[in-house]
Structure formats: structure tokens, C-alpha cells
Amino acid sequence: MSSMLDKFVNRSDFDSYQDFKNNFKIIVPENFNFAYDVVDVYANQEPDKLAMIWCNDNNKEQFFTFKELEEYSNKAANVFSKLGVKKGDNVMLTLKSRYEFWFCLLGLHRIGAIAVPATHMLTSKDLEYRFERGNIKMIVSVSENELLDHIDQADNNTNGIVKYKASLGGNRAGWIDFLDEIGNASSEFDRPVGNQATSNEDISLMYFSSGTTGLPKMVEHNFTYPLGHIITAKYWQNVEDEGLHYTVADSGWAKCVWGKIYGQWICGSAVFVYDYERFDAQNMLEKAAKYGVTTFCAPPTIYRFLIKENLDDYNFSSLKYCVVAGEPLNPEVYEKFYKYTGIKLMEGFGQTETIVTIATYPWMEPKPGSMGKPSPEYTIELLNPEGKPCGAGEEGEIVINTRDGIPIGIFCGYRSDTEKTNSVWNDGYYHTGDMAWMDEDGYYWFVGRSDDIIKTSGYRVGPFEVESALIEHPCVLECAITGVPDEIRGQIIKASIILAKGYTPDDELKKELQEHVKSVTAPYKYPRVIEFVDELPKTISGKIRRVEIREHDSESSRKDELKSM
Structure with missing residues (x-):
């Protein structure tokens, strides 16, 4: 045939x-x-x-x-x-x-x-x-x-x-x-x-x-x-x-x-x-x-x-x-x-x-x-928070321009939720909620979910770049980067880490990991807080639920505040 x-x-x-x-x-x-x-x-x-x-x-x-x-x-x-x-x-x-x-x-x-x-x-x-x-x-x-x-x-x-x-x-x-x-x-x-x-x-x-x-x-x-x-x-x-x-x-x-x-x-x-x-x-x-x-x-x-x-x-x-x-x-x-x-x-x-x-x-x-x-x-664009196109190297939200036609394979909407559908698909753009930047060769680089971006001391830090730095260390099997509220810096960077076999969690290892991150990426991106964990919360498709880590940290912080009152 x-x-x-x-x-x-x-x-x-x-x-x-x-x-x-x-x-x-x-x-x-x-x-x-x-x-x-x-x-x-x-x-x-x-x-x-x-x-x-x-x-x-x-x-x-x-x-x-x-x-x-x-x-x-x-x-x-x-x-x-x-x-x-x-x-x-x-x-x-x-x-x-x-x-x-x-x-x-x-x-x-x-x-x-x-x-x-x-x-x-x-x-x-x-x-x-x-x-x-x-x-x-x-x-x-x-x-x-x-x-x-x-x-x-x-x-x-x-x-x-x-x-x-x-x-x-x-x-x-x-x-x-x-x-x-x-x-x-x-x-x-x-x-x-x-x-x-x-x-x-x-x-x-x-x-x-x-x-x-x-x-x-x-x-x-x-x-x-x-x-x-x-x-x-x-x-x-x-x-x-x-x-x-x-x-x-x-x-x-x-x-x-x-x-x-x-x-x-x-x-x-x-x-x-x-x-x-x-x-x-x-x-x-x-x-x-x-x-x-x-x-x-x-x-x-x-x-x-x-x-x-x-x-x-x-x-x-x-x-x-x-x-x-x-x-x-x-x-x-x-x-x-x-x-x-x-x-x-x-x-x-x-x-x-x-x-x-x-x-x-x-x-x-x-x-x-x-x-x-x-x-x-698929007409892909990157838009900044003001809805303007991003230049090379500038971070923005990944959107799909559907003004000239809806591509085959994109969803029809969220059932029984017109408000949610309209919140992500409006003015001819479908907003993915994912942040990225494009290099001079036209390649796109993922930064993170818009909700996951950490703003610390005036810097914007995507979790992936810190996770990539950490994963290079042989002791790190998996990790998740989140932001923790901080009175001085707005947020500080936290790493939740699953260790590979043969490594023991202690303060010395935390210090080693912090120095490692400083050596392979911009020093301001290093995690000031490190927690060793047995597992990371994930969606059914295997994506890390950073929101769950943030919620857990917020709940723990509230409990600590109540204890101190």
C-alpha cells in the first residue's frame, strides 16, 4: 500500500x-x-x-x-x-x-x-x-x-x-x-x-x-x-x-x-x-x-x-x-x-x-x-510581562499565536470552565505559563513555570539552571529548587535533594554543594537552604510539584511563628 x-x-x-x-x-x-x-x-x-x-x-x-x-x-x-x-x-x-x-x-x-x-x-x-x-x-x-x-x-x-x-x-x-x-x-x-x-x-x-x-x-x-x-x-x-x-x-x-x-x-x-x-x-x-x-x-x-x-x-x-x-x-x-x-x-x-x-x-x-x-x-513567541515581544536572551512567557489560524493538535478548551480557558487563551494567544529565552541561533531554553520563578535580591532565577548545576555533583540523584520567603532578599533559594547511594546527609555536604553551585554558575544562584529528602512530590506524569514544596514550607513557617508567639 x-x-x-x-x-x-x-x-x-x-x-x-x-x-x-x-x-x-x-x-x-x-x-x-x-x-x-x-x-x-x-x-x-x-x-x-x-x-x-x-x-x-x-x-x-x-x-x-x-x-x-x-x-x-x-x-x-x-x-x-x-x-x-x-x-x-x-x-x-x-x-x-x-x-x-x-x-x-x-x-x-x-x-x-x-x-x-x-x-x-x-x-x-x-x-x-x-x-x-x-x-x-x-x-x-x-x-x-x-x-x-x-x-x-x-x-x-x-x-x-x-x-x-x-x-x-x-x-x-x-x-x-x-x-x-x-x-x-x-x-x-x-x-x-x-x-x-x-x-x-x-x-x-x-x-x-x-x-x-x-x-x-x-x-x-x-x-x-x-x-x-x-x-x-x-x-x-x-x-x-x-x-x-x-x-x-x-x-x-x-x-x-x-x-x-x-x-x-x-x-x-x-x-x-x-x-x-x-x-x-x-x-x-x-x-x-x-x-x-x-x-x-x-x-x-x-x-x-x-x-x-x-x-x-x-x-x-x-x-x-x-x-x-x-x-x-x-x-x-x-x-x-x-x-x-x-x-x-x-x-x-x-x-x-x-x-x-x-x-x-x-x-x-x-x-x-x-x-x-x-x-x-505553530507560531511560537516569547512575551514579557507587558505583553511585548522579547529579544534574543530576554526571558519571557512561551505563547502560541493563533490569530492566523488554530494549529492541528492544540486543545479545544477546558471543559465547563470558560473563565479558565479565556484566562490562558485570549487576544489570539494561548499562554502556556512556561518561561523561556531564545538564543541568537533561534534555540529556546526553558526557565521554569511562571509560578516557579524565584526573585531574590533583585535577581530572577529559574529553578532549572540551579538544578542543572546541582545535578552535576555526583551525590545528587534528584533535586528541586524553590523560593523561600526572606525579609531581606524577598526570597532565598532552597534546594530539596535526594542523595545518590553511598552519600550521607550532613552540614559538610551542604557546604560542599553550595560551593559547587557557586563554581559552575553565577554565585547569587546558590541555594542558601538545603534539605535532604527521601522523595520529591510529583505529578502523575513525573513532573516535580514545586508548588507542593512551597506550600509545605509555608505551613511549617506558620507553625513556627505560632510557637514563637
């Missing part, structure tokens, strides 16, 4: 970044539906083409062709329809990295229902908020008692908003055995027509953004969203037809659909799913080597653990390309990974609300720590 990719782009090959940026266009068909227009086309024309390899820590594995995914997702669509799920209904999926997630997601696309992926780590309070705000009609979950208990409790506390609860096996009271239903369902499902057919503007996917501040927002994407991830997969992750791409991501967060379905399949690459219970760097390396992963994507935290292993012990002859996102990459990690593998890590930036919007593309030489340059179809 002709290349699937060629159906959705004006060109697929480019000579340079500038050629790519100026001339790339996505072609959006009328009433595009990923399940029918990508998966089923493969299933009919290349039924044996590999779509997914799944494995776990119990030596179980499954290989799925596109024909099998067509059949299983048809079965899922029939199960949902049998239970009364209709176009526009919201169905939550707490399925970790079980392959049934893909059956369900595609099945919901077929019906025109809205998939609401969520992490399995949610508590009953988290779930109550999501059930009520998201008007969840049905939930499909892994069969784990603690999670099911939380779901039942949330269901009881929300007066039965959720009409149907299904789990992967088991005979729990009030729950449907989804595996049993799938087994008995027909593998044929006709594409809906008339008012039940999907249109490009219909909502297909909704995420409760993990956010580093505030309560989660309901991010809505429509049926054209998968096409935006052609940029993510083909031109940032550099996936190949007949390749095997591995993005480290649980199905509960948006990075999963960034790297485990949409763009990869359009480009002809199979996806690799490692369903592990607990992260272990050695196991991840063994699995990636065993199954022949060709392209790889993970957050910086994962790479920090990988480079501490003996990478010479693993056969990575199939591995050709690696990218990194989630938080900025520390140059120290980049250099060590390159030394061990000969592969240059290519950074990217985006949000739950977008696809990859800034990235280091194949024609570009990476600058360790830089996100790269703007994606085609």
Missing part, C-alpha cells in the same frame, strides 16, 4: 529545519476518525502488519497486528454500546499499561464517546472530583482491590454518577467483568452514520491535567488531534516504518498518546508497551534490548537512572534515536548518555494541551538543555 503518512501530509521529506518549518502542512480529511481511517485501513490492506508488542515482568508477552486491533476494538465498541454508552458520553480508563487500554480507546473512538484516561494512583477524593466534574458515565479499570475500593467509595460519595463499573476480570459485586464481555462480543462493528457519526469538531479525548499548581483542569481534544502527532512521531521522535517505538508512559497520562498510538501508527511504526509494576532500570534496559526497540522517548528522570547502569552489558544495536521531554534535560545527563551510547538526546517541549510545539529536529545539532526550535504550523 502507499504510505499512510502521505495521505495526511503535503510532503514527508525535507532538506533542512527551515524547509520543514516553512513548507510542512497537515492534510485534514473531512470527518476524520483514527479508528476507521488509520487502524482499519491497515487492517484491510496490511492485516499482518505489527502494531504493538506488549510484555510484563511475569514473562508474558503479546504481539498484536492491526487486524487483531481492529477486531478487539470492534468488540470493545460493541460492549460499550450494549451498556448504553453513546456518542458524547464520558468513559474513564484506569488501565495502567494493560493492552486492553488500546482496545477501549479505539472502541470509544468508533462510537464517538469521549475517552478519559486516568492514572491508577488516584485516591477516592481524586476520583470524586473527576466523576463529578467530568460527568463520568462508565469506568473501566484494572482489577486491583485498592484501586477498586477507591472507585467504589468515590461512586458512593457521588450518588451514582457512574452508571457502569467494569474491571479486567474478577467477580466483584456491582462490577462488570470486561474481559468476559469482550470475549463474548462480536468482532464486527459498523461505522455510525447520520447524527451518530463523528465530525472533526467532536471531542474524542479528555485529560484531567496533572498540573503543577491548582486543581486539575479538563483538557479537551477533538478528533483531529491524532494528526497533530505526526509532527511528534515522525519529525521529533524520528520513528520509522516497520520500526518499534518505546515511550515510557502509563496510559493514564497524555504522554501515552504522544508516544504509543497516534503518530507512531500513522508513520507505520509499531509501539512497545512494557507493563511493569515498579520501575527498575535494569529490567527496562533488558526489555528494550530483547525486543529490539528502534526509537525511544523518556523523561529526564528515567535517563538519570539509565546512565547509572552499565550500559555496555546490553545490546542496543537496533536503537537508532532517542528523545527526551517532560522537564528540561540536564547537560550532565546528555553528555553521559552520549558517551555510553553515541546517541544524541533530542529534546522537545509540549503540554497536555498541545502536541510537541518546540523540539530539536533531525536536521538540527542539539544544544544540551535547549528545547530546540518551534514546530511547523
